[in-house]
Amino acid sequence: MNNIVVFAGSSDPYLVKKICENLSIKPSQVKLGKFSNGETSISIMESVREKDVYVIQSGCGHVNDNFMELLILLNACKTASASRVTAVMPYFCYSRQPDIPYTAKGAPLISKPKEKYTFESHPGTPVSSILTTQRPTSPGARRAVEDILETTIISTLSLEQPIPKKSNGGELHKSPSQSRIPMVPERKENSSEMGSFFNANNAGYKLWVAQAGTLIANLLTTAGADHVITMDLHDAQFQGFFDIPVDNLYCKPIAQNYIQYNIPNYQDAVIVSPDAGGAKRAASIADALELSFALIHKERRSQLPKGPPDASLTSGGGAVLSPKPLVSTSLNGPLSSQDMNPSSSKYVQTTMLVGDVRNKICIIVDDLVDTSYTITRAAKLLKDQGATTVYALITHGVFSGDALNRVSQSAIDKIIVTNTVPQDKTVSFLGKKRVHVLDVSRIFAESIRRIHNGESISMLFEHGW
Amino acid sequence: MATNSIKLLAPDVHRGLAELVAKRLGLKLTETKLKRDPSGEVSFSIAESVRDQDIFIITQIGSGVVNDRVLELLIMINASKTASARRITAVIPNFPYARQDRKDKSRAPITAKLMADMLTTAGCDHVVTMDLHASQIQGFFDVPVDNLYAEPSVVRYIREHVNYKESIIISPDAGGAKRAAALADRLDLNFALIHKERARANEVSRMVLVGDVTDKVCIIVDDMADTCGTLAKAAEVLLENRAKSVIAIVTHGVLSGRAIENINNSKLDRVVCTNTVPFEEKMKLCPKLDVIDVSAVLAESIRRLHNGESISYLFKSYPL
Numbered sequence: 001m002n003n004i005v006v007f008a009g010s011s012d013p014y015l016v017k018k019i020c021e022n023l024s025i026k027p028s029q030v031k032l033g034k035f036s037n038g039e040t041s042i043s044i045m046e047s048v049r050e051k052d053v054y055v056i057q058s059g060c061g062h063v064n065d066n067f068m069e070l071l072i073l074l075n076a077c078k079t080a081s082a083s084r085v086t087a088v089m090p091y092f093c094y095s096r097q098p099d100i101p102y103t104a105k106g107a108p109l110i111s112k113p114k115e116k117y118t119f120e121s122h123p124g125t126p127v128s129s130i131l132t133t134q135r136p137t138s139p140g141a142r143r144a145v146e147d148i149l150e151t152t153i154i155s156t157l158s159l160e161q162p163i164p165k166k167s168n169g170g171e172l173h174k175s176p177s178q179s180r181i182p183m184v185p186e187r188k189e190n191s192s193e194m195g196s197f198f199n200a201n202n203a204g205y206k207l208w209v210a211q212a213g214t215l216i217a218n219l220l221t222t223a224g225a226d227h228v229i230t231m232d233l234h235d236a237q238f239q240g241f242f243d244i245p246v247d248n249l250y251c252k253p254i255a256q257n258y259i260q261y262n263i264p265n266y267q268d269a270v271i272v273s274p275d276a277g278g279a280k281r282a283a284s285i286a287d288a289l290e291l292s293f294a295l296i297h298k299e300r301r302s303q304l305p306k307g308p309p310d311a312s313l314t315s316g317g318g319a320v321l322s323p324k325p326l327v328s329t330s331l332n333g334p335l336s337s338q339d340m341n342p343s344s345s346k347y348v349q350t351t352m353l354v355g356d357v358r359n360k361i362c363i364i365v366d367d368l369v370d371t372s373y374t375i376t377r378a379a380k381l382l383k384d385q386g387a388t389t390v391y392a393l394i395t396h397g398v399f400s401g402d403a404l405n406r407v408s409q410s411a412i413d414k415i416i417v418t419n420t421v422p423q424d425k426t427v428s429f430l431g432k433k434r435v436h437v438l439d440v441s442r443i444f445a446e447s448i449r450r451i452h453n454g455e456s457i458s459m460l461f462e463h464g465w
Numbered sequence: 466m467a468t469n470s471i472k473l474l475a476p477d478v479h480r481g482l483a484e485l486v487a488k489r490l491g492l493k494l495t496e497t498k499l500k501r502d503p504s505g506e507v508s509f510s511i512a513e514s515v516r517d518q519d520i521f522i523i524t525q526i527g528s529g530v531v532n533d534r535v536l537e538l539l540i541m542i543n544a545s546k547t548a549s550a551r552r553i554t555a556v557i558p559n560f561p562y563a564r565q566d567r568k569d570k571s572r573a574p575i576t577a578k579l580m581a582d583m584l585t586t587a588g589c590d591h592v593v594t595m596d597l598h599a600s601q602i603q604g605f606f607d608v609p610v611d612n613l614y615a616e617p618s619v620v621r622y623i624r625e626h627v628n629y630k631e632s633i634i635i636s637p638d639a640g641g642a643k644r645a646a647a648l649a650d651r652l653d654l655n656f657a658l659i660h661k662e663r664a665r666a667n668e669v670s671r672m673v674l675v676g677d678v679t680d681k682v683c684i685i686v687d688d689m690a691d692t693c694g695t696l697a698k699a700a701e702v703l704l705e706n707r708a709k710s711v712i713a714i715v716t717h718g719v720l721s722g723r724a725i726e727n728i729n730n731s732k733l734d735r736v737v738c739t740n741t742v743p744f745e746e747k748m749k750l751c752p753k754l755d756v757i758d759v760s761a762v763l764a765e766s767i768r769r770l771h772n773g774e775s776i777s778y779l780f781k782s783y784p785l
Contacts, residue, residue: 036692036722037528039562044572063505068532071583076574094506212508215543215587222586223579370504401503 001025004452005048005082007073009057011066012422015090015441016056022445032069040069044076052452053082056444059093060398060421067093067216071223078224086227086451087220090420090440091396094216096234096368217241229447231420231440232281232367232395247457249447251367251395251418252281253464254438256288258416259363262436263391269361270294270387274378282365294355294362296378351381358386368396369417372403376410383411396420404429471771472515474522474545476537479743482558483523485760490768499537507537509544516549521593521767523556527742528691528721531561535580539587546588554591554770555584556763558613558741559717563598564689566605581605593766595741595759596644596688596716611776613762615716615739616644617783620651622737622757623684627712633657633681637699645686655681659699672698678708690715690738693724697731710734717742718754725751 001023008016010032020027029045055077057070070087077085213235220228221243228242231249239246259266272294273282279295286293362382364375369392379390390413397417399407407415408430415430417423418438427435443460450457472495475483480494487494496512522541526534538555545553565576584592585607592606595613603610623629633655636645642658649656657676683703690696690713700711711733718738720728728736728751737755738744748754765784769776 037719038531038721039565039576040532041565042574043570048572061505064507064530064532064536068535071579072574072576075576075579076572079568079575080572093504212506212540212543214547215539218586219539219583222582370502398504400505403503 001449001452003051003083004448005046005051005053005077006448007044007053007055007077009055009066009069009073011058011061012056012090012419014422015058015419015444018439018441019056019445019448022442023449030073040065040072042069042072042076044073044080048077048080048082050081050083053077053085054088054448055085056088056090058090058421059095060091063093071219074220074223074225084226085224086229086448087225088229088444088448090231090444091398092230092233092238094212095238213238214241220244227451229444229451231418231444234367247447247451249440249443249457250461251438251440252285252288253460253462254418254440254443255365255393255395255416256285257464258393258436258438259285259289263361263363265361267291269363269391270355270357272296272355272357272362272364272378272382274364274366274374278366281367285365292355294353294357296381297352297354298374299350299352351377353381353385357382360387361389362387362391364390364392364412366392366394368398369394369407370398370400370403372399372406372410375412376406379411389413391416394418397423397426399426408434471519471521471767472513472550473767474511474520474541476524476534476541479525479527481743481745482525482740482760482763485740485758486523486556486764486767489760489764497541499541505533507533507540509537509540511544511548514548515545517551519771520545520550520553521556521771522553523763525741525743526557526559526561527744528719535561535583539583542584542587542589552590553588554593554767555589556593556767558593558595558739558759558763559719560594560597560602563602566599566602577602578605581607584608591770593763593770595739595763598688611766611770613766613776614780615741615757615759615762616648616651617779617781618739618757618759618762619648619686619714619716621783622714623652626755627684628682629654629684631680631682631709632684633676633678635659635678635683635685635699635703637661637685637687637695641687644688648686657683659702661695661698672702674702674706678703678706680707680709683708683711685711685713687713687715689717689719690736691719691724692722693720693727693731693736696733696736697727700732704732712737714738714757718744720744720747728753 004023004025005028006016006020006023006025007030008027016027031043031045033041035041055070055073057066057073059067070089074085074087217238226244228244228246229249230246232251233239233248236248239248259269263269266289270292271282271286271289273279274296275298276295282295283293364378364382366375369375375392375394379392382390390411392412392415394415394417397415398421404426414434414436415426416436416438417426418440420440423435423437427437443464447457447460450460471492473483473487473490473492474495474497477497477499483494495515498510498512500508500510502508522538522545524534524538538557542553542555560577560580562576562580565574566578568575581602582605590608592608592610593613594610596615597603597612600612603612623632629652632652634645634649634652634657636642636656636658638659638661645658646656655676657674657678660673660675661671685696685699687696696713700713703711712735713733714737716739718736719742720738725747733753735755736753737757739757739759741759744754748756761784762779766776766779769779
């Protein structure tokens with residue numbers, strides 16, 4: 001291993017040490033710190049001239065500080081005449097951004113109906129503020145399709161088991177078919193906090209959240225990265241944001257290995273994807289191990305105070321009831337805004353399970369756990385559906401906020417997570433029996449070795465290391 | 466149809482300066498929302514259309530979580546860019562990492578250059594800043610940079626609040642001599658210099674006074690006050706040389722670390738900073754602090770930039 005220099009960012013020196021052990025080299029000397037005013041200071045203690053430099057920094061902990069530190073390190077190496085600078089980010093920060101803006105309470109902010117487009121002009125175009133109209137859809141056709149779908153779901157489910165009906169005080173009522181078309185009262189948006197967020201001048205403006213993805217990619221390129229190595233990117237499309245090569249490693253071989261050797265009777269297990277986005281990832285593991293596969297579908301719907309009779313709650317069964325016709329008045333004429341006062345318009349979240357998990361071992365597979373709402377909810381649903389044991393197999397365990405607390409109280413029996421993000425806290429909080437940490441240092445070390453030597457790394461995608 | 470409209474954006478923290486600027490311009494700050502995930506990541510949304518508009522993003526970057534502020538600013542710029550703004554101007558009075566502007570040792574990062582590149586990458590079309598630590602930083606950018614001066618505001622403050630006829634302007638180090646000399650010329654005052662030998666960053670070793678300060682009110686002028694160790698020591702040196710009293714006027718009062726303690730224990734009469742850096746909370750802890758409002762200068766520069774007028778007037782004069 002000539003001419004290779006590996007620098008450790010401050011996010012996870014332990015992982016870097018392990019990667020370097022696997023490469024039989026020592027991490028190079030670098031001093032990381034901060035000036036008294038909070039600016040990041042670094043000094044590189046070894047020559048990097050004409051060297052192949054790898055900077056390892058995970059996007060965890062204090063994300064922005066760590067990211068800036070990475071950028072400054074890359075830039076310092078580049079300006080110190082390194083021949084090639086590679087950013088190794090086991091967990092790539094900012095790779096996931098919500099595509100729907102949410103309020104602080106977690107309800108989606110649905111934009112105003114786009115019926116009347118206004119163009120910015122001065123004085124602003126007057127907009128009617130009492131009308132609440134629906135989104136232009138073809139409700140008839142859509143309803144018909146939904147009815148068919150719903151009845152099939154009901155029939156398939158009812159063959160196997162009765163639809164569990166739970167009711168906790170009518171808190172989670174919903175009216176499925178009708179609520180497909182979100183209707184939001186004008187002005188009186190979800191909460192007072194967001195009330196001032198819209199004014200009459202911006203009717204027709206759809207609130208959107210800036211995606212930092214491209215920016216992060218461009219910043220890395222600007223700082224001087226020639227190559228990026230990461231693992232299990234949340235969106236594979238993210239690779240396309242870069243103008244430089246990005247090697248996206250997969251945790252899948254390690255995960256499969258764990259399932260085969262450590263989960264008793266894994267042949268009877270079911271791989272579960274906690275949301276539709278991860279279905280492909282989970283399905284590929286299920287295919288490789290020839291296991292069956294189930295999917296949890298999350299849906300956020302707005303609930304209307306007036307309309308067809310409320311259907312009962314479906315937190316467990318996923319059955320959809322009451323294929324009643326849509327409220328016809330709302331299609332023909334505008335509802336008065338009094339019907340829509342914000343306190344009675346709320347959003348409900350339903351989860352449904354597609355697939356059979358009764359008396360099975362369930363393995364939830366996901367790439368990222370942050371707030372842990374998704375997997376804890378999924379675990380509860382699986383246990384409700386009769387799953388015997390619930391494992392959660394996670395690539396990046398960020399566990400921010402009080403996520404660990406939630407996991408410890410959840411129905412998850414064992415959580416398997418890789419060390420792309422340091423997991424010392426997770427292990428000490430949940431105990432060694434409930435957490436297993438998979439080591440990814442070998443796969444990163446091997447990819448660094450292969451990239452340094454100009455060998456192919458595609459073999460790592462399939463077989464791991 | 467193109468509109469000739471201007472939008473002022475500010476992050477959700479430290480909006481004080483931005484609000485003053487907006488008030489001065491008779492505008493309202495555009496409604497925005499910065500959301501911080503528990504994991505620390507930031508997402509940003511603008512509640513109004515900014516298509517084809519002239520955007521000014523006003524930030525105050527102080528001490529502490531500098532990197533958070535920087536990334537927030539970059540994300541805000543990028544969000545405006547992708548929302549088809551016509552021109553985006555970042556108003557960053559206290560340019561972060563301005564002191565990392567050269568390779569002073571082997572393999573030291575030139576972070577100021579990196580900052581310049583990142584701002585350009587994010588989509589910034591123009592930068593307005595104030596009293597750059599080294600004006601050469603303007604050359605790091607590929608986009609126009611307007612480096613405003615706090616000097617007219619400082620001159621005004623000295624005329625109004627200090628018995629300046631008995632004063633002398635002091636530069637606390639050789640690097641700031643030019644700035645101090647210019648100010649002394651403007652006020653027709655004498656000028657002295659303190660030479661210091663710096664051992665390590667944020668540490669001061671030995672100070673030598675060049676010039677006569679006997680029975681004078683010494684006004685120490687600098688572009689940045691960080692831990693205020695330099696200022697406190699300079700005050701001691703000046704008083705040892707029979708100065709009457711010592712005040713300090715700095716553009717960017719970062720006041721990090723033990724700054725407040727240093728000022729309170731020092732022999733400085735007063736420390737005056739501009740509001741390029743948020744330090745409202747620190748003013749409560751330290752009665753010696755005073756503030757110079759530069760929002761008028763920034764507001765006027767924004768108005769002139771928007772209308773395509775010359776800015777050089779502001780380099781010498783305080784706007785009316």
